[in-house]
Amino acid sequence: MESSLRTNVGGVNLETPVIVASGVWPMDPRLWPAGSMEGVGAVCSKGMTFEPREGNRGFRIMETYAGILNSIGLQNYGVEHFIAKELPLLDNSCRPVIVNIAFETLEDLRRILERLKVCRSMVGVVEMNVSCPNVSRGGLSWGVHTESLGNAVSMARQVWEGPLWVKLSPQVPSMGEFARLSQECGAQAVVVGNTWLGMAIDNDLERPFFENVFAGLSGPAIFPLALRAVWEAAGAVNIPVIGCGGIARPGDALSMILAGASAVEVGTALFIDSGLPASICRELEANLTKKGLASVRELVGRARNDQGENGEKSR
Amino acid sequence: MDRSVAPMKGPPADRRGSLFFSRSLGDHCVHMGVELEGLTPKAIPGQFFLIRERGVLDPLLGRPLALVASKGNVLEFLFRISGRGTARLASLPPGAALELRGPCGNGFPEPVGDELVLVAGTLGIAPFIGISSFSSEKVRITAVLGVPGKGWEKFVEWCLERFPGIRINSDDGSIGRHGDPVEDTLSFVGQGHEVWGCGPEAMLRGLGRVHEKGCEKLLVSLEKRMACGTGGCLGCSIRTGSGMKRVCVDGPVFEWREVFGGAHGK
Ligand SMILES: Cc1cc2nc3c(=O)[nH]c(=O)nc-3n(C[C@H](O)[C@H](O)[C@H](O)COP(=O)(O)OP(=O)(O)OC[C@H]3O[C@@H](n4cnc5c(N)ncnc54)[C@H](O)[C@@H]3O)c2cc1C
Numbered sequence: 020m021e022s023s024l025r026t027n028v029g030g031v032n033l034e035t036p037v038i039v040a041s042g043v044w045p046m047d048p049r050l051w052p053a054g055s056m057e058g059v060g061a062v063c064s065k066g067m068t069f070e071p072r073e074g075n076r077g078f079r080i081m082e083t084y085a086g087i088l089n090s091i092g093l094q095n096y097g098v099e100h101f102i103a104k105e106l107p108l109l110d111n112s113c114r115p116v117i118v119n120i121a122f123e124t125l126e127d128l129r130r131i132l133e134r135l136k137v138c139r140s141m142v143g144v145v146e147m148n149v150s151c152p153n154v155s156r157g158g159l160s161w162g163v164h165t166e167s168l169g170n171a172v173s174m175a176r177q178v179w180e181g182p183l184w185v186k187l188s189p190q191v192p193s194m195g196e197f198a199r200l201s202q203e204c205g206a207q208a209v210v211v212g213n214t215w216l217g218m219a220i221d222n223d224l225e226r227p228f229f230e231n232v233f234a235g236l237s238g239p240a241i242f243p244l245a246l247r248a249v250w251e252a253a254g255a256v257n258i259p260v261i262g263c264g265g266i267a268r269p270g271d272a273l274s275m276i277l278a279g280a281s282a283v284e285v286g287t288a289l290f291i292d293s294g295l296p297a298s299i300c301r302e303l304e305a306n307l308t309k310k311g312l313a314s315v316r317e318l319v320g321r322a323r324n325d326q327g328e329n330g331e332k333s334r
Numbered sequence: 335m336d337r338s339v340a341p342m343k344g345p346p347a348d349r350r351g352s353l354f355f356s357r358s359l360g361d362h363c364v365h366m367g368v369e370l371e372g373l374t375p376k377a378i379p380g381q382f383f384l385i386r387e388r389g390v391l392d393p394l395l396g397r398p399l400a401l402v403a404s405k406g407n408v409l410e411f412l413f414r415i416s417g418r419g420t421a422r423l424a425s426l427p428p429g430a431a432l433e434l435r436g437p438c439g440n441g442f443p444e445p446v447g448d449e450l451v452l453v454a455g456t457l458g459i460a461p462f463i464g465i466s467s468f469s470s471e472k473v474r475i476t477a478v479l480g481v482p483g484k485g486w487e488k489f490v491e492w493c494l495e496r497f498p499g500i501r502i503n504s505d506d507g508s509i510g511r512h513g514d515p516v517e518d519t520l521s522f523v524g525q526g527h528e529v530w531g532c533g534p535e536a537m538l539r540g541l542g543r544v545h546e547k548g549c550e551k552l553l554v555s556l557e558k559r560m561a562c563g564t565g566g567c568l569g570c571s572i573r574t575g576s577g578m579k580r581v582c583v584d585g586p587v588f589e590w591r592e593v594f595g596g597a598h599g600k
């Protein structure tokens with residue numbers, strides 16, 4: 020890749036600003052579709068919990084209009100298996116591994132991070148998935164309440180000395196406020212954001228399609244929502260924002276970056292186009308050439324250069 | 335599809351193709367040929383591709399379809415029109431731009447014995463079409479098909495051309511024997527028969543009764559909703575006797591006992 024795409028985001032050097040989002044590619048790189056790593060700057064691992072989890076029963080995937088609902092339920096083999104079996108494989112991909120973690124209690128969070136210390140050199144970044152349920156709040160997700168988000172990020176910051184990103188839930192009243200809180204508690208970047216809660220009804224059976232009733236919506240359908248969230252977060256923090264949600268075409272990634280994202284994560288679109296990271300890189304390079312710019316860092320936030328505080332045109 | 339050519343090793347790839355032919359087999363089914371750009375992958379019966387219209391974001395996901403045959407650069411599929419995606423595929427004109435991810439999955443292994451029974455519920459016949467050209471000549475194949483009945487004549491005719499001795503069963507009795515393919519299979523199988531099944535889950539579950547007839551080896555090809563087709567999204571996970579498995583990479587072909595056998599199969 021061109022050096023113009025090289026960047027440093029939230030404590031990690033990336034060859035390109037395009038990251039494979041959590042939960043889309045398998046942990047074993049030998050299963051990644053041929054050619055799919057071209058243009059990829061880093062890879063997020065599947066959400067990992069302290070104990071193994073079998074995940075949800077019933078349907079797990081449903082196609083919606085230009086999107087999908089998923090209810091996987093964090094199926095994973097737990098932290099010990101991750102460290103022994105999966106992390107070494109991911110490390111072979113020669114790219115920083117963004118370790119996505121989920122936790123039901125603060126104690127789980129602490130134990131996962133303590134365990135990850137033993138393999139610190141293979142962990143590029145810890146990405147906290149705060150959309151997972153907080154047991155002490157009756158299963159409401161960590162990321163939708165300032166107090167629980169603050170507690171979790173502060174605890175992680177105390178235990179984990181390496182790069183720490185917080186992957187925010189879009190189900191928040193103010194993306195700017197939750198991004199700022201993450202920054203104050205020690206996050207080095209915020210990922211904006213995870214899937215959007217949705218649901219589906221089976222009209223024939225007259226009941227919810229998913230056993231868990233609600234499911235996460237992703238894919239092109241959510242892109243405008245995610246872009247707005249990125250805009251808000253980028254206006255509220257000094258740490259990098261990583262744009263994630265619905266990116267399906269190279270121009271979508273460019274829009275995220277122009278809105279203020281320093282890098283992007285691509286998820287659902289990889290189900291249909293494993294060559295998307297490479298196409299995004301080509302688009303970014305072409306855009307830099309067209310504008311006579313030397314680095315992708317110069318593209319970050321250009322759409323907001325002449326915007327006022329509240330996002331309105333000031334000219 | 336030829337056993338002499340080793341199946342493609344490694345992960346699937348995204349491939350560009352275009353609709354080469356599309357023939358309707360009655361109201362419900364389509365026989366489709368897709369011409370690939372570039373090298374044609376080697377694949378074995380039971381492997382599948384995720385197929386979608388190139389450049390289209392709605393419908394989004396590729397539809398998993400079993401490979402029926404491959405001739406030169408053209409891959410053949412057989413599908414039932416059942417929803418939005420397959421209806422779109424069925425309405426495309428020749429030359430339409432397609433995208434295929436594959437070959438995915440494990441496919442069927444070489445039969446152990448020389449008496450093979452293939453049991454298909456309607457479109458479950460798709461992965462079996464290539465078996466005869468693919469397995470050793472000494473393997474004797476008996477195919478059993480189940481269809482709803484009226485309206486499926488053209489499809490049945492098409493199957494008969496490929497499996498001249500195929501045993502036809504229909505729910506309404508209008509074509510072939512009145513009854514279901516599992517009962518039909520149970521009426522003749524015994525020790526020494528290896529049985530492979532593909533079709534609706536209830537049929538596959540019921541097929542387990544061939545064990546009582548002395549058949550040791552029973553393989554089934556499963557259908558699950560899929561997004562990635564390459565083992566990443568865990569959308570197609572199932573609980574099995576040997577832990578969680580992904581239908582798209584660990585299957586779709588499984589030992590019946592592994593998926594329906596123990597407490598996990600209930
Ligand atoms: C490994 C495998 C091989 C298959 N081979 C064939 C074949 O050769 N011929 C054939 O006719 N059918 C086959 N199927 C089933 C076929 O994939 C579905 O009928 C098809 O995806 C339905 O799409 P739709 O657009 O008609 O329905 P929609 O209702 O629009 O589908 C919505 C979503 O659900 C998924 N879906 C719905 N039904 C099924 C199902 N039964 N299995 C898997 N996903 C489903 C779709 O892929 C799509 O993502 C196979 C399935 C699998 C898993």
Ligand SMILES: Cc1cc2nc3c(=O)[nH]c(=O)nc-3n(C[C@H](O)[C@H](O)[C@H](O)COP(=O)(O)O)c2cc1C
Pocket residue numbers: 040041042043065066067089091093119148186212213214236237238239241263264265266284285286287288567568569
């Ligand atoms: C099948 C599936 C599984 C996912 N698993 C995780 C996960 O384990 N942890 C996590 O933080 N996000 C997970 N996500 C969310 C994605 O990483 C991403 O944030 C979200 O899908 C929005 O981006 P997209 O529209 O590009 O997919 C998952 C998404 C999908 C579709």
Ligand code: FES
Pocket residue numbers: 559560561562563564565566567568569570571580581582583
């Ligand atoms: S379809 Fe994604 S894991 Fe099987």
